[in-house]
Amino acid sequence: MSRFTHFAAIDWSGAVGPRQRGIAVAMCAAGTDAPVLVRPGHVWSRQEVLDWMIGEMPPGTLVGLDLGPSLPFMDRGAFFPQWADSPADARALWALVDRICADDLHLSAASFVDHPDACRHFRRHGGREGDLFGGGRGRMRVTEIAQQAQGLNPYSNLNLVGAAQVGKSSLTGMRLLHRAQGHLPVWPFDPDPGAGSLIVEIYTSLAALAAGKRKGQTKILDPDELDIRLARFASAPHLPLPGRYTDHATDALLTAAWLRHVHAQPALWAPTGMTQEVARTEGWTFGVL
Missing domain, CATH: 3.30.420 (Nucleotidyltransferase; domain 5)
Incomplete structure (x- = not known):
């Protein structure tokens, strides 16, 4: 039961x-x-x-x-390479987003998106693509790569542009998870x-x-x-x-x-790709094997 x-x-x-x-x-x-x-x-x-x-x-x-x-970590060994304040795990990432966005109303995350160090990693509206975004569809978490293998069509959480983008909901969701x-x-x-x-x-x-x-x-x-x-x-x-x-x-x-x-x-x-390091940093989508 x-x-x-x-x-x-x-x-x-x-x-x-x-x-x-x-x-x-x-x-x-x-x-x-x-x-x-x-x-x-x-x-x-x-x-x-x-x-x-x-x-x-x-x-x-x-x-x-x-x-x-969370955001991609495993591909480069960091959420935000070249940023000294890049968090070591997902919980520290949630805390960082919530701290930077402390004055943003309604659990929004605009301040994080526009932060001078963070914005280098995002694709934003108006053709503003950070120099560390990575090009193409953007960086993916391990679980998102597994999603593709399972017939899904994931988007990078670092992409904030387009009807199918999930980056904004992810960042606001991190504020909820932190709280x-x-x-x-x-x-x-x-x-x-x-x-x-x-x-x-x-x-x-x-x-x-x-x-x-x-x-x-x-x-x-x-x-x-x-x-x-x-x-x-x-x-x-x-x-x-x-x-x-x-x-x-x-x-x-x-x-x-x-x-x-x-x-x-x-x-x-217990999905095969979810190592302890993946679980600690990137998390996993329930139902993805």
């Missing part, structure tokens, strides 16, 4: 502003009941998500965050303590592919299709959503059901 009683998936956003329509929170209990949106119709702030996770999320929840909890310390462990930076709730990194497209969607066509906007995909994970049909269906909501719903369906597979907790 699983030690987890609930499963949650959070579609995150790095957008500017006090509230982000791109955030969706879905949750399901153990069993086969359909996942439901938490506060349906609500437009979340990032701080509200953190407060919910710490103060309202049921104990024993496996919660997936759709964001990159969650002492309240919620984060795998694999922390081992599973065997009781209580646990945060993992998720990639919602991985759940969509597992549900039978095609690469590059992973979004769901139709309620009937959502039920078809949920059934792949032994889930009952969902309750109708208020208003129009967004990919943020359906991503979160489907991924919560996927987490419940696959979380007990031992191989997902």
Whole structure:
């Protein structure tokens, strides 16, 4: 029997502003009941998500965050080569981002993006590519290379340009993770303590592919299709959503059901490429082998 009683998936956003329509929170209990949106119709702030996770999320929840909890390290032996303050591990990276962005409202991370040492490593808007960005698609974490081998299409967390970029959500997510310390462990930076709730990194497209969607066509906007995909994970049909269906909501719903369906597979907790050094610095995407 699983030690987890609930499963949650959070579609995150790095957008500017006090509230982000791109955030969706879905949750399901153990069993086969359909996942439901938490506060349906609500437009979340990032701080509200953190407060919910710490103060309202049921104990024993496996919660997936759709964001990159770290940056590439293993390829060059550092997050930020040539920067004397480059952190030694992911937790120190979270602390650095949060410290530099202390005056940025709404858990945003603009100050870090524009920091004179950090910006050398990012691709930013307006054709501003740092001299240490690396060119091409940008530097990748070990787990992102494994994602490619598994049929996914990851982007570098150092890329901040384009509709598919994930860098901004990753940096804002690091501020959340820094503040969650002492309240919620984060795998694999922390081992599973065997009781209580646990945060993992998720990639919602991985759940969509597992549900039978095609690469590059992973979004769901139709309620009937959502039920078809949920059934792949032994889930009952969902309750109708208020208003129009967004990919943020359906991503979160489907991924919560996927987490419940696959979380007990031992191989997902011990991927072959996740060494102790990788776990300490770059982390890993749950579900990637």
